[in-house]
Amino acid sequence: MSTASDSAALDTGRRQWTGLIVQPIVILLALGAVALWISNADLTDTERVTLSVSYLWGLTLEHLKLTVVAAVIVLVLAIPLGILLTRGPFRRYTTPVMAIANIGQSAPAIGLVVLFAFWLGFGFEATVVALILYAFLPVLGNTIVGLRGVDGRLIEAGRGMGMSAAAVLFKIELPLALPVMLAGIRTALVLLVGTATLGAFIDGGGLGLLITTGVNLALDKVLITGSLLVALLALTIDWIARLFEQVARPRGL
Amino acid sequence: MSENTDKSSTGAAILIENVTKRYGGGKKPAVDQLTLEIPAGQIVMFVGPSGCGKTTTLKMINRLIEPTEGRLIINGEDVTDINGDKLRRKIGYVIQAGGLLPHLTVAANIGLVPKMLGWDKSRIAERVDELLDLVSLDADTYRDRYPKELSGGQQQRVGVARALAADPPVLLMDEPFGAVDPITRQRLQDELINIQAELHKTIVCVTHDFDEAVKLGDWIAVFDEGARIVQYDTPEQILANPANEFVENFIGSGAGLKQLNFARVKDVDMRPGVIGRPEQKPAEVLELVTLAERRNAVILDQRDRPLAWLSREQLKRMTELPKTRDENLPLVSTGSTLNDALDSMLQASTGSAIVVGNRDQFQGLISVETVMNAIRELRENASRQQAPVGNNTGEIPRVNGHGDDAAEDEAGAGSHAAVRTGRHAAPGDQAPSAGGSAAEPASASAEPETTSGTPWAGTRPEQGSSAADGTPSGGAAENPDRPEGRP
Ligand SMILES: Nc1ncnc2c1ncn2[C@@H]1O[C@H](COP(=O)(O)OP(=O)(O)OP(=O)(O)O)[C@@H](O)[C@H]1O
Ligand SMILES: [Mg+2]
Numbered sequence: 216m217s218t219a220s221d222s223a224a225l226d227t228g229r230r231q232w233t234g235l236i237v238q239p240i241v242i243l244l245a246l247g248a249v250a251l252w253i254s255n256a257d258l259t260d261t262e263r264v265t266l267s268v269s270y271l272w273g274l275t276l277e278h279l280k281l282t283v284v285a286a287v288i289v290l291v292l293a294i295p296l297g298i299l300l301t302r303g304p305f306r307r308y309t310t311p312v313m314a315i316a317n318i319g320q321s322a323p324a325i326g327l328v329v330l331f332a333f334w335l336g337f338g339f340e341a342t343v344v345a346l347i348l349y350a351f352l353p354v355l356g357n358t359i360v361g362l363r364g365v366d367g368r369l370i371e372a373g374r375g376m377g378m379s380a381a382a383v384l385f386k387i388e389l390p391l392a393l394p395v396m397l398a399g400i401r402t403a404l405v406l407l408v409g410t411a412t413l414g415a416f417i418d419g420g421g422l423g424l425l426i427t428t429g430v431n432l433a434l435d436k437v438l439i440t441g442s443l444l445v446a447l448l449a450l451t452i453d454w455i456a457r458l459f460e461q462v463a464r465p466r467g468l
Numbered sequence: 469m470s471e472n473t474d475k476s477s478t479g480a481a482i483l484i485e486n487v488t489k490r491y492g493g494g495k496k497p498a499v500d501q502l503t504l505e506i507p508a509g510q511i512v513m514f515v516g517p518s519g520c521g522k523t524t525t526l527k528m529i530n531r532l533i534e535p536t537e538g539r540l541i542i543n544g545e546d547v548t549d550i551n552g553d554k555l556r557r558k559i560g561y562v563i564q565a566g567g568l569l570p571h572l573t574v575a576a577n578i579g580l581v582p583k584m585l586g587w588d589k590s591r592i593a594e595r596v597d598e599l600l601d602l603v604s605l606d607a608d609t610y611r612d613r614y615p616k617e618l619s620g621g622q623q624q625r626v627g628v629a630r631a632l633a634a635d636p637p638v639l640l641m642d643e644p645f646g647a648v649d650p651i652t653r654q655r656l657q658d659e660l661i662n663i664q665a666e667l668h669k670t671i672v673c674v675t676h677d678f679d680e681a682v683k684l685g686d687w688i689a690v691f692d693e694g695a696r697i698v699q700y701d702t703p704e705q706i707l708a709n710p711a712n713e714f715v716e717n718f719i720g721s722g723a724g725l726k727q728l729n730f731a732r733v734k735d736v737d738m739r740p741g742v743i744g745r746p747e748q749k750p751a752e753v754l755e756l757v758t759l760a761e762r763r764n765a766v767i768l769d770q771r772d773r774p775l776a777w778l779s780r781e782q783l784k785r786m787t788e789l790p791k792t793r794d795e796n797l798p799l800v801s802t803g804s805t806l807n808d809a810l811d812s813m814l815q816a817s818t819g820s821a822i823v824v825g826n827r828d829q830f831q832g833l834i835s836v837e838t839v840m841n842a843i844r845e846l847r848e849n850a851s852r853q854q855a856p857v858g859n860n861t862g863e864i865p866r867v868n869g870h871g872d873d874a875a876e877d878e879a880g881a882g883s884h885a886a887v888r889t890g891r892h893a894a895p896g897d898q899a900p901s902a903g904g905s906a907a908e909p910a911s912a913s914a915e916p917e918t919t920s921g922t923p924w925a926g927t928r929p930e931q932g933s934s935a936a937d938g939t940p941s942g943g944a945a946e947n948p949d950r951p952e953g954r955p
Contacts, residue, residue: 368563368564368565369569371532371563372561372563372568372569373569374532375530375532375556375561375563375640376556376557376561376580376581376584376630377553377554377556377557377558377581378580379553382584386569391570391571465571467570467573467614468570468571468616
């Protein structure tokens, strides 16, 4: 009996690791293909400047900076809020807070970005604020769902052994909710990479610039490269997050 | 007896005093003015219909649920208002299916409370191994496993080990064996009985299963709606004299057969067996068997755990004795009831079975005839005891040492000298009726509402004279002084 479940667990484990090895290979191959394609294409001067390695690298870093800053702020805000909303007296605020967070999610991203630009002025900060609103829900939602999913009997067992409420939170609830929470964080990161593209519309920078430039100046190659790079960046972030999930998942679950 | 008893803390008396619990300001209390005395070092079983307040009562003892009214006194100390987390570290808590934390290894689960209490690592590791051994799990095999890598019964064993980790005087169990199959349940019950014989904890255990209550309990409290006590007495008394129809219904049919459950294997004469060791030659062992004019030999490992039970024919045929354990051995534990023992023997169709004690150590052999004789004998030696206090009338038991009725108390103490120290006392303890006995219906008149005297007050001085008995760690000098008189 235990051997059967063991081998089943091993199987799924192996499948996950296989995926984790294949994903970066695909990403690298795609990146190589893009590089090959650019270096062999007939480029105009503008295109050559725009598609130079140093310029692309700079844009990628900008894009990452938008993503990371927004992600850090989301984590710092959404996780504690999720924890708070699963504590006794605050539980009844869960529904209204989730509804508000939902609005952020379901509003069209571009609309949100532009709205914040008019409010906070164009640039990096406005973009980050819009991104935060956008990525907030998956993290908050999964924190709440993860914590609610912890078997109440385990919490009771912990309290019954004399663990304080805080000890139960940190030693039982959070470790057990971690896989669900990490899945939410990964979703948020991928969303952020995609949405950060819209930063270009309000001077937020990032790889979105390639797309706006490509559209405005009818430079197809720039447009295509921009889109591909955003997609590859999203896949890379997704891969890193998956790797982390795999390593950080508590053993025994 | 064993050194274990000297260094580990034995049970503490618990007094639930006029306790009421109302959930969310509801009109009907879940527990209504309950006064219940739980004697030190004994097992009290809570039974009653679903929703009658058993779990609520149990959880109020470690204050997982705070009483709305009333006091809670453990070993003479009023613990109603002390820090709940600190209180709970001194009370073992076992729930259904073990309640093990899935992300921690077996060792980490067991070590949780000692860690909170600041024990150092090596002491915790030592304790973990000791406890795994106590619950019959091989430490090297199971220490580093995760709960999902254990069977249900094994998880439950680890749950018990975890509750015992910091050696608490009191153990609370809420339907601990509800989630395992009947055969595993029986084994776990037997193990609990053996553990209790060694440790003498005060155990309060909720169960749905009246047979389990009869098997494990020194006392059974039968509750009705609102945790109203219908009867609080020994299993023998409840079976022989159910207080009313409600209790009768609860007992169900076959009360007579159930009385077979009071006699235990350790109370009857076991036969020694011919013993062989795996290193020996089969021929050597065969010779011993022939000399002793017996039919079989038991092969034991280094720690005296039975590996195999071999007939003369098998010994003749073998070239080497088995070194691994035969899983189909007809085993019964010293704590098994004769009923269980009969069952095992009939199933194995051997007409006899191997008896093992703590940690599966070989004790001897038992046969159908021994069992039948013992039952006859036990029937003839019935005895009665004074039940602890349990009521919902607000009456509170008195405890000796109280000025104006000291003389009366002394008399009371004398009359309680015969109060047993627990059915599951180890062999050698001076429990007058260890092993229980079928009470004689004629002489029995259960008085659950009695307020005349309290078992722990009476037995304490006596227990103090014997280290093996369930001496409360506080000792006689710290007897609880009743803060108030009777209402
Ligand atoms: N947290 C709670 N809030 C409100 N009512 C509760 C709560 N817990 C229990 N109750 C009520 O209190 C009563 C006693 O419940 P309790 O859990 O003590 O019953 P029980 O005897 O353990 O039942 P079972 O045998 O089904 O486990 C029930 O009527 C139940 O509905
Ligand atoms: Mg219950």
